[in-house]
Amino acid sequence: MISFEFATANRIIFGAGKLNELAKQIGELSAKRVLLVRGYSSDAIPRLTEILSESAAAITEFQVHGEPTVDVIRNGLQAAYECDLVIGLGGGSVLDAGKAIAALATNPGDVLDYLEVVGRGRALINAPLPYIAIPTTAGTGSEVTRNAVIESTEKNVKVSLRSAWMLPRVALVDPELTYTLPPPITASTGLDALTQLIEPFVSIKANPTTDAICREGLFHAARSLLRAYKNGSDKEAREGMALASLFGGMALANASLGAVHGFAGPLGGMLHAPHGALCARLLPLVMEANLNALEARQPDHPAIVRYAEIAQILTGDENATARDGLEWVRNLVSTFHVAALSVYGMSKTDFSAAVENTMKANSFKGNPIPLNEEELITILEQAI
Numbered sequence: 001m002i003s004f005e006f007a008t009a010n011r012i013i014f015g016a017g018k019l020n021e022l023a024k025q026i027g028e029l030s031a032k033r034v035l036l037v038r039g040y041s042s043d044a045i046p047r048l049t050e051i052l053s054e055s056a057a058a059i060t061e062f063q064v065h066g067e068p069t070v071d072v073i074r075n076g077l078q079a080a081y082e083c084d085l086v087i088g089l090g091g092g093s094v095l096d097a098g099k100a101i102a103a104l105a106t107n108p109g110d111v112l113d114y115l116e117v118v119g120r121g122r123a124l125i126n127a128p129l130p131y132i133a134i135p136t137t138a139g140t141g142s143e144v145t146r147n148a149v150i151e152s153t154e155k156n157v158k159v160s161l162r163s164a165w166m167l168p169r170v171a172l173v174d175p176e177l178t179y180t181l182p183p184p185i186t187a188s189t190g191l192d193a194l195t196q197l198i199e200p201f202v203s204i205k206a207n208p209t210t211d212a213i214c215r216e217g218l219f220h221a222a223r224s225l226l227r228a229y230k231n232g233s234d235k236e237a238r239e240g241m242a243l244a245s246l247f248g249g250m251a252l253a254n255a256s257l258g259a260v261h262g263f264a265g266p267l268g269g270m271l272h273a274p275h276g277a278l279c280a281r282l283l284p285l286v287m288e289a290n291l292n293a294l295e296a297r298q299p300d301h302p303a304i305v306r307y308a309e310i311a312q313i314l315t316g317d318e319n320a321t322a323r324d325g326l327e328w329v330r331n332l333v334s335t336f337h338v339a340a341l342s343v344y345g346m347s348k349t350d351f352s353a354a355v356e357n358t359m360k361a362n363s364f365k366g367n368p369i370p371l372n373e374e375e376l377i378t379i380l381e382q383a384i
């Protein structure tokens, strides 16, 4: 019997040049004072400033550098004073920062009151300020997810602020904003998007809606990622990756993830490495560990058939097996020269803490088969 829920942004606006619709969206939301959360450098800023000048609303800017920490969110909340709309324009870190600021601006108390794992994990009492999320990378899908990943610098771990209320009011996805992304960022964010289509598809929480979205997203990622990496101004490839990223976000928000993301949270806090770079390194290793564990312990498990279907979509060969898909991903990762985790300072002494925290991570619970400590350590040994 099938039963599921599906939730996404209130409105998704997708297409090259759609950034031009921002002033109209601000008008529709009757905003008088807007907080613009953005990264330090974005090629879109001059265009954005021009578009915002058409809007009658007053604009306050708040810049986010690197991954959002608890203190960054606290400062953002001060900047949001008397604002009635938040716009986030940037990569996943910036979008998550904006999402958290929009959520907490209407709720009393401190960030830590609401943060899971390291905080008190309270539920939001009031609906957030409306939030318009505009991604400038094609990877995280944060524009359609209901959580914001925040770093606790005290505990050296990344955790989520999570609420169904946190789904953005508008996800405005304009592939033109990704044309100038350099190849290494295209690769790591693109492999995050690919991971976010593979993990929900084999997740124990997969449902027919997320399955359909994952199949379509995988189709676009398979045809676009290498092309976008080789030629950033390939418009069709950039559009394909923007779709893959959006669909990955929709899938993970409704079907959860797996061991790659189970590792990425704790490792991100320990190593201060970009999320996409960690996922890129871990994806083929986790796929292999999952396939080995499934074949050894549960050879009739439906996830094996799903891995084969992934392989068929990625390779375009209807006879491809699960192992062919693994090979396809491995080749792509090696073409992209993805860095080993030792580059980010990881050593064997970090393994036990990393494994312990991974086993507690929310994402890890979606993995098709529970991996044991030994299997997780083997993955890390290959990754450093």
Ligand SMILES: [Zn+2]
Pocket: 140, 192, 195, 196, 261, 275, 279
């Ligand atoms: Zn991810």
